[in-house]
Amino acid sequence: MKDSGDYQPYSYFQLMEVSLRELLVEKGIVTEAQVEATVEDMRNRTPERGARVVARAWLDGNFRKKLLEDGTAACEQLGLDVPALRLVVVENTPAVHNMIVCTLCSCYPRMLLGIPPDWYKSRNYRSRAVREPRAVLAEFGLALPEQTKIRVHDSTADMRYLVLPMRPTGTEGWSEERLASIVTRDCMVGVAVPRLD
């Protein structure tokens, strides 16, 4: 921002962030290096992590079973640290489609998907995902048949959710990497399904 040469005064929240950070460093509660390392760690969390988990579950039945029983433990087995909060993985089937929302704020499986998209935090999505999920999914381009049941998961407390999508037909014999490449963030939030096009 500063390297553009155009001086812009700090916004209210930027000023709050700088003031708070400098105060915490000055008081010796955290160091600048710790803050930088944490920011870097957050940047490194991307939906590729979640996609790896999904692809592994598609290939390895035992892993899939464990993932559905205890998402946190299964991710740890892959070397993915899922700190503090518990991961609940919900599986799409021909009969049930799952989608995730946090109606109260913007709880999101950041450890596997990174920073949530703006629409996930919007009042529009948060209020309508529980009230009219079918209409919301249609707006995302996902028209579900009437006979498919929708389960909306509202992340109101200490759990975080990840949707395990169905593996599309036509992916037989694919490697884990290739499978992971079709698992997008939206598939794991449940507003899309993996496609081969």
Next chain:
Amino acid sequence: MVEARFKPGDRVRVRKVYPLGHIRTPYYVRGHSGVIERICGAFGNPEELAQQRSGEPKQPLYRVRFLQKDVWPGYVGNAGDAVEVEIFQHWLE
């Protein structure tokens, strides 16, 4: 830790009360009935934690499944469409 009073499959109702403070029970399920989907464990009470208190004793946390048609008047969709919400034990009866 407070002992769990409900088990998966139990029918429960969310208390229809409107206290002030940091409440993690959404308005839209208050007063509605659903079924315990699973016990998530026991966690610090967020209403206490938000007041800088200890959150102890930890409260059992459940995932409760509500049928959409029970929650929203005039809901359009499959009769089996559901919404699942995490709710602390002291909100359930």
